[in-house]
Amino acid sequence: MTDKALTIETLSKDRGLTRVLNDVSLHLAPGERVALLGHNGAGKSTLIKAILGLTRVDSGTIRIGDAAPGSARARRDTAYLPEAVSFHPALTGREQLTLFARLSGERPDIPALLDRVGLADALDRRIGTYSKGMRQRLGLAQVLLGKPRVALLDEPTSGLDPISRQDLYAIIDELAGQGVAVLIASHALTEVEARTDRIAILRKGVKVADDTLANLSALAGLPIRMRVRATENADALAARLGGNRVNGASVELLCSPTDKMEALRRIAAMGEAVADLEMTPPKLEDLYRHYARETVQ
Numbered sequence: 624m625t626d627k628a629l630t631i632e633t634l635s636k637d638r639g640l641t642r643v644l645n646d647v648s649l650h651l652a653p654g655e656r657v658a659l660l661g662h663n664g665a666g667k668s669t670l671i672k673a674i675l676g677l678t679r680v681d682s683g684t685i686r687i688g689d690a691a692p693g694s695a696r697a698r699r700d701t702a703y704l705p706e707a708v709s710f711h712p713a714l715t716g717r718e719q720l721t722l723f724a725r726l727s728g729e730r731p732d733i734p735a736l737l738d739r740v741g742l743a744d745a746l747d748r749r750i751g752t753y754s755k756g757m758r759q760r761l762g763l764a765q766v767l768l769g770k771p772r773v774a775l776l777d778e779p780t781s782g783l784d785p786i787s788r789q790d791l792y793a794i795i796d797e798l799a800g801q802g803v804a805v806l807i808a809s810h811a812l813t814e815v816e817a818r819t820d821r822i823a824i825l826r827k828g829v830k831v832a833d834d835t836l837a838n839l840s841a842l843a844g845l846p847i848r849m850r851v852r853a854t855e856n857a858d859a860l861a862a863r864l865g866g867n868r869v870n871g872a873s874v875e876l877l878c879s880p881t882d883k884m885e886a887l888r889r890i891a892a893m894g895e896a897v898a899d900l901e902m903t904p905p906k907l908e909d910l911y912r913h914y915a916r917e918t919v920q
């Protein structure tokens with residue numbers, strides 16, 4: 624028995640002459656929330672389809688727990704929310720979920736499930752009358768229906784309003800809290816920055832990053848932004864600290880993670896000339912730009 628919910632080892636796949644996944648390894652522990660990032664065409668959906676057993680791979684292995692993709696066991700243990708989720712428009716939300724429950728052999732409390740995803744009022748309405756966000760919520764109810772070990776969410780918040788996005792991440796947190804490993808393919812960097820435990824980045828089928836935000840930051844060595852507000856004289860502060868005046872009262876310094884403590888000591892030594900200090904570490908957007916660019920190996 625493995626303690627990993629999802630194990631991907633040295634996976635490669637060609638489409639014609641193009642290698643769309645190149646020696647990709649990725650591991651998810653139970654309860655981990657991992658963001659899968661990459662430009663259009665980087666291979667995210669192909670990887671998800673391979674995990675689902677919907678596309679063949681040329682080499683490497685995938686295991687959901689101990690089960691092979693596409694096996695009855697793996698299908699039971701994997702939940703999938705596609706980006707453009709589609710249901711039968713003539714069925715009501717209740718009917719659609721009842722059908723899915725029968726197919727998966729579950730007997731859940733369907734009204735409670737639909738209430739959980741904010742669709743209590745639309746329980747008996749035909750899905751054809753649902754908005755995109757409502758269909759997405761119904762898709763999420765389907766994810767919650769079984770007892771998956773792994774949930775694969777492809778752009779789960781696309782088309783959702785800000786409150787629905789928050790609701791969706793609250794449900795993702797709940798799933799993770801129950802031990803479900805969640806892989807979220809996304810372009811919404813600000814969201815996943817705050818709501819995932821680890822970031823994996825694909826570039827042209829190659830995994831170029833896979834770590835926590837803090838570790839990726841340290842590895843990339845991107846500068847930390849420090850904004851120092853002067854008590855009275857920002858010009859004098861700028862002259863002593865170096866850096867740029869950014870408004871009437873502050874000075875901005877960029878320093879590498881290794882120089883951070885030295886910079887803080889210099890600022891502290893200026894005593895009351897400094898009224899305030901704000902430090903901003905690199906954002907996921909900066910890291911993504913760093914790791915997804917061509918020159919990083």
Ligand SMILES: Nc1ncnc2c1ncn2[C@@H]1O[C@H](COP(=O)(O)OP(=O)(O)OP(=O)(O)O)[C@@H](O)[C@H]1O
Binds near residue numbers: 638662670
């Ligand atoms: N059915 C297909 N036939 C041929 N090539 C395909 C097919 N599906 C995807 N590809 C190619 O495989 C590569 C990876 O595509 P994939 O859809 O996995 O990327 P992605 O990272 O999910 O992109 P996006 O962010 O645009 O959804 C691309 O070069 C794409 O053109």
